[in-house]
Amino acid sequence: MKIAVLGTGEVGRRIAGKLVELGHQVTLGSRTAQNPAAAEWAAGSGGAHGTFAQAAADAELVVNATGGLVSLAALTAAGEEHLSGKVVIDVANPLDFSGGFPPKVVQTEGLSLAEQIQRAFPQARVVKTLNTMNNAVMVEPGLVPGHHTVFLSGDDEQAKTVVAGLLQEIGWRPDQITDLGALHTARATEQLLPLWLHVYGTQGEVPFNFAIASA
Amino acid sequence: MKIAVLGTGEVGRRIAGKLVELGHQVTLGSRTAQNPAAAEWAAGSGGAHGTFAQAAADAELVVNATGGLVSLAALTAAGEEHLSGKVVIDVANPLDFSGGFPPKVVQTEGLSLAEQIQRAFPQARVVKTLNTMNNAVMVEPGLVPGHHTVFLSGDDEQAKTVVAGLLQEIGWRPDQITDLGALHTARATEQLLPLWLHVYGTQGEVPFNFAIASA
Numbered sequence: 288m289k290i291a292v293l294g295t296g297e298v299g300r301r302i303a304g305k306l307v308e309l310g311h312q313v314t315l316g317s318r319t320a321q322n323p324a325a326a327e328w329a330a331g332s333g334g335a336h337g338t339f340a341q342a343a344a345d346a347e348l349v350v351n352a353t354g355g356l357v358s359l360a361a362l363t364a365a366g367e368e369h370l371s372g373k374v375v376i377d378v379a380n381p382l383d384f385s386g387g388f389p390p391k392v393v394q395t396e397g398l399s400l401a402e403q404i405q406r407a408f409p410q411a412r413v414v415k416t417l418n419t420m421n422n423a424v425m426v427e428p429g430l431v432p433g434h435h436t437v438f439l440s441g442d443d444e445q446a447k448t449v450v451a452g453l454l455q456e457i458g459w460r461p462d463q464i465t466d467l468g469a470l471h472t473a474r475a476t477e478q479l480l481p482l483w484l485h486v487y488g489t490q491g492e493v494p495f496n497f498a499i500a501s502a
Numbered sequence: 503m504k505i506a507v508l509g510t511g512e513v514g515r516r517i518a519g520k521l522v523e524l525g526h527q528v529t530l531g532s533r534t535a536q537n538p539a540a541a542e543w544a545a546g547s548g549g550a551h552g553t554f555a556q557a558a559a560d561a562e563l564v565v566n567a568t569g570g571l572v573s574l575a576a577l578t579a580a581g582e583e584h585l586s587g588k589v590v591i592d593v594a595n596p597l598d599f600s601g602g603f604p605p606k607v608v609q610t611e612g613l614s615l616a617e618q619i620q621r622a623f624p625q626a627r628v629v630k631t632l633n634t635m636n637n638a639v640m641v642e643p644g645l646v647p648g649h650h651t652v653f654l655s656g657d658d659e660q661a662k663t664v665v666a667g668l669l670q671e672i673g674w675r676p677d678q679i680t681d682l683g684a685l686h687t688a689r690a691t692e693q694l695l696p697l698w699l700h701v702y703g704t705q706g707e708v709p710f711n712f713a714i715a716s717a
Contacts, residue, residue: 389686392693397606433649435715438697467700471604475696478607482653482690485682486714494717499701500650501710 291316291346293339293361295324298378298422299352305426307334309456316342318364343369348376348449349411355381355400355477356393359407371410374446376453377401377473378417378425380480389481394474401440401473412446414439415473416454419483420496428459428496435496439466440473465499506531506561508554508576510539513593513637514567520641522549524671531557533579558584563591563664564626570596570615570692571608574622586625589661591668592616592688593632593640595695604696609689616655616688627661629654630688631669634698635711643673643711650711654681655688680714 292303293316306313313332316339317325325336336342343349343365353361358379362370381400382390395403401415416439417425424430428437437459441447451464467475479497486495507518508531521528528549532540540551551557558564558580568576573594577585596615597605610618616630631654632640639645643652652674656662666679682690694712701710 389689391612431715431717433715434713465701465704467697468703472696472700474604475700478693479697481687482682482694485687485690486680488683489680490714490716496715498649498713498715499705499710500646500648500713501705501708502646 288312289345289347290314290350291342291348291365292350292352293342293365294352294354294379295322295328296352296354298425299350300324300328301422301426302350302352302378303328303334304332305457307332314342314346316365318361339365340369346373348374348453350376350378351404352378355379356383358400359403362404362408367408367410370408373411374449375404375408375411375413376417376450377404377413377415380418380477382480389484392478392480394477397474399471399473399477401477402470405442405470412441412443413470414441414443414446414450415470415476416440416450419476419479421494424494424496426457428457428463430494431496433498434463434500435498436463436465438472438476439464440468440470440476442470503527504560504562505529505565506557506563506580507565507567508557508580509567509569509594510537510543511567511569513640514565515539515543516637516641517565517567517593518543518549519547520672522547529557529561531580533576554580555584561588563589563668565591565593566619567593570594571598573615574618577619577623582623582625585623588626589664590619590623590626590628591632591665592619592628592630595633595692597695604699607693607695609692612689614686614688614692616692617685620657620685627656627658628685629656629658629661629665630685630691631655631665634691634694636709639709639711641672643678645709646711648713649678649715650713651678651680653687653691654679655683655685655691657685
């Protein structure tokens with residue numbers, strides 16, 4: 288599949304790299320055409336790189352891995368016409384560290400970032416997922432043993448099926464994928480990030496993830 | 503230990519009942535002296551009941567199990583002088599359902615309910631715990647098999663040690679108790695409630711709890 292991964296940070300590069308490994312045709316998108324991190328990634332991985340708009344233009348599926356506070360701007364730069372009708376996987380978290388630690392989860396008008404993206408680009412098929420874990424675990428769930436969970440939120444059932452399929456390609460077992468329901472449930476998973484940060488504070492570099500234990 | 507459990511709802515009655523079973527001297531506190539639910543609970547359990555102030559006056563430890571949106575009023579009614587120097591376990595969640603489902607987590611000025619209680623009653627030794635699960639699981643962690651977690655947040659280390667001891671009396675294993683650190687980490691556990699509600703929506707009546715899976 289032709290996939291655009293927007294965002295050249297660790298999360299974007301990690302997801303893009305995994306998707307290349309899986310045989311997808313991946314373009315890493317950034318604000319500028321000559322982003323050094325993107326160029327280096329492309330040279331090392333066999334993927335391509337370009338502007339947000341170049342990456343999104345040809346893609347069948349778009350991953351938003353930009354910083355949560357700049358995601359709307361990045362997707363606007365990608366171009367509404369390049370998002371229309373496409374599955375947009377939002378893995379970003381709108382965390383504001385400007386007031387120090389712990390950061391605040393910024394949900395303007397009470398809406399998750401995912402819902403704000405959906406509202407700004409009504410023809411995109413937004414699915415929130417993978418935002419509740421470290422990027423290493425995102426692409427290699429086996430780093431964490433036993434049962435643990437990746438959440439899905441979205442209003443478009445077909446889009447969620449596509450994303451669940453992609454998650455399984457990455458290595459997530461079907462029983463690890465918890466579909467929470469409509470896109471508004473992304474408010475809850477975005478609000479999980481402060482807890483993630485505190486658990487990280489107690490666990491350190493040991494890979495971990497949230498799980499639902501049940502009878 | 504002499505314990506006041508403030509709040510006569512399901513959570514308060516359940517916790518109070520468990521503490522009586524464990525041999526503690528428990529008074530269930532409510533707004534009025536003649537609360538029918540409290541009287542019925544006391545008659546059936548061997549505990550006592552009374553007003554918030556009556557319950558708190560003699561207690562060595564106070565559990566806030568009132569509704570999160572009325573907790574400050576309930577604790578004010580209990581009386582600052584009856585909270586001073588005491589461990590106050592806050593299990594409440596400040597959820598506002600007035601706008602429909604999902605509810606909003608009300609954290610005025612970005613502060614958790616636990617921090618607001620601490621600010622209003624600076625001599626109380628506030629510990630947040632048990633607020634991230636169903637009340638049946640709170641008092642019988644064995645309902646959920648395998649590894650799962652109860653979080654602790656508080657600024658007073660000695661108070662957290664007392665609370666961890668009480669959790670172990672209830673049946674929580676030390677490895678299930680995750681001390682997140684300072685009281686401000688209660689913002690994160692209170693923000694977990696929307697996710698709890700969505701998982702409840704997928705799991706239904708099957709007892710469940712959050713867990714941290716790690717390598």
